[in-house]
Amino acid sequence: MSDTAFFKGLMDEALICAYCGYCRSVCPTYAGVGWESCSPRGRIQLTRLLLEGTPLTAEQMARLYQCTMCGHCTQVCSTRIDLREFWLAARTQTVERNLSPQGLNVAKENVVKTGNVYAYQNDERAGWAEYMDDAPADLYQRGQAEVVYFVGCSSSFSPRVQRIAESFVRLMTAADVNFTILGKAEVCCGFPLKVAGMQDQVAALIERNLERVRATGATTIVFTCPACRMMWREEYACHLTDVRLLHSTELLAELMVAQRLSLKDVKQVVTYHDPCDLARNGGVYDAPRQVLAAIPGLQLVEVHERRERGLCCGGGGDLEMVDPTLTQRVAARTTSKLAATGAQAIVTACPQCVRTLTRGAVQSAPDVQVLDLVELCARALEA
């Protein structure tokens, strides 16, 4: 249906919800759980009960967090409710009533104390660069640059997806992009706290990141993490003037058009998985496909459920922190559908999708490789 979606407030939209169940038909976590309370329309009713003062337990309200914020429910909602806004506001209400899952409080403490959700020392943020054979002496931390690569917590700290950061800096280096990373000065963008309903904790993070980015004089900030990109577009952009906020695939597409990257043959059959926060929630559908089309020898076989109807990996909306078993269930289902295309590899453009789909593939498609588009491009650089 059309792109128009509305959010007038929690109670208004809860009343407007027609209980038609369109949302239920596309919800990846409802498919994994099966009870009405885990359907979007069920969660709306739970929120209404909460607002009306019905005594509810944290266990019952956990249903609100069994949601990946994939945005598919908004896409199909018959009464055009902006359900992503709804979930954010509902989670804030849950937090205010002390009914949010304990795991999220731990994540909040981690971010507040260390500046990242993984609770690592934030000094180690650029640790991945130290392990690169070809990293320059400055480890890509240059102070002033035209482009800031905001690496994000996952690619900075999660071993499986640090290769994304490595690959992307190699690509930018090959394309002679004047870029820098922020290293230990980068802190969590605040996305995990925002989607947890802990928006009040986000302002300090925004201020710290903005200060560092401004100091670089950069006119472009680029993200390999779609959630970071979305967070910056929604919460940081109003503080910035004349700064472009791009996803890595958008920058790569520009570099391809400008013929600044020379890629060699990659003889592989791949399928592309649209990350929810990049595609349905972020509006970027074509750039990754343009990049894939520019890799010689590569064969793309698309899954039927793509673009606006793209499948969810199960890793969004803080679900992995709250219910990793459900994340795994969704990931296995999605990986299975993607693998059914006959592809040798699932290519996506999000570190969280790579993490969850990799684990999903272990369960449902062990012969299929999962990698980020920047990893594939970096291979094509070296091929």
Next chain:
Amino acid sequence: MPVNLSGIPTDRVTEDAIERKLYSRDLAPVPAIMVKPFFHTLPDAIIRPGSAEQVAEVMRQATRARIPITPRAAASTSYYNTVPVRGGWVLDVNDLRDGIELDIAQQTVRVLPATTWFELDDALQQRGFAVKSYPSSAVSATVGGWVSMQGHGLGSLKYGGVGEQLVSLQVALPSGELCTVTRESDPPLDWFVAAEGTLGVITQVKLTVRPRPAAESHHLFAFDDLNTLGQNVASLSRTEPRPFTVFFADSGYLRLLARAGFHIPLDLPQSHFPISAKGLLLVSFQGEPSEVSRGKDSLVRVAGRELPSELALEEWSLRLYHLRTKRAGPSLLAAEVWLPLDKLQNYLKSVKNLAEHHRLLIGTYGLAVTPNMALVMSLYPTDERHTIEYLAAIGFTKRLHDLAARCGGRPYGVGLWNSAYLPRLFSRTRLDELKRRKARLDPLGIMNPGKLYHASFPLWPITFGLGASVLGAAHIMLAHREERP
């Protein structure tokens, strides 16, 4: 007492209080004062069987213990068809989904009942086929659910109701027997069409499909008076080649959309009163290119003003999204009626007169679903937060059903709430026949009790008629308090 079902995994059963509450409603919220004194809508447990065999097992045990069973899939109706009224177990069949087996040679498909029409059509389209018809709630409405209702919607004009497309059904009977019924079997499959889950639970559906249409064409016409609109809907519905669908809407429907914040394809005056007699007609052809081309040629006889093709395409793309009018609410009540096409203009004019006389906003839209009949929905906004006003608005539905009855119409679907109209819905002979079937297949009356066959107090025609008339009048009085549109 905890539910202990042998043969059913424990994680497929819940007695959680909040969960049960969520299963005690459908589309239309009904105030507790109308429900609690008379009906036991809170199920004792919800059971989610994972296979047809588990459905049958639950039925067997429910029969043994004489526990009411209410089957439920999308629950996308508004008459409490899938809400228990005597407690018991709700059988959530949503895990009986997909399992699509296409027989290309026979042009038939076998499918599990909780597959939505959108999913089935999507799967068929990928293989060069399509469903013949689907409901206007196809994104959530399930195949089994639509069979259990009367099953008329988009495409029915050309291909008939879903009942005509059925080849066979697999049904779990209250006895616990899992049987396949066909047109020749005893009982025949016709018994289960529109039985609203009162005879058994459908666990598999086999129906005919069509090759994916090679061409389609959509045309939108504006009319300045309801007479011409009604006549053109009727004549187009009988034209050859037969359109895939003919959709119509009056200015009240467009006004609701505008009030809800959506773009509408016609200019309407600033004020809703006096109510504009304008209306819209969307006609769609699907099939072989030559057939579609002949269809387009037949449109020269349409007396309306054709609107640009992009508007027609937009209207077509929104065919499953009429509920967006609910943003004009926040609550929306409706009378859905089955109406002779020859009387359509009379009905549309009657609704307009009623709305104008009492200064109400009522929107009407519908589909021609046979060459002679239309499925018509009249909607009006209200607000369930104001209980008295809302109760009155519910009573007003009868006024619309009465208008339809005067035009030869009747309610579409029965469930609980429309059981008040049983004398309009069925002849005595027909009702006796339905009761005989029920007595034979469900002698203990455990299947979806309290629906379809008889009206329970306060839905006895006399008490309901009196109560609804008073409430309907109150709605008109209360509605006068504000300049609604």
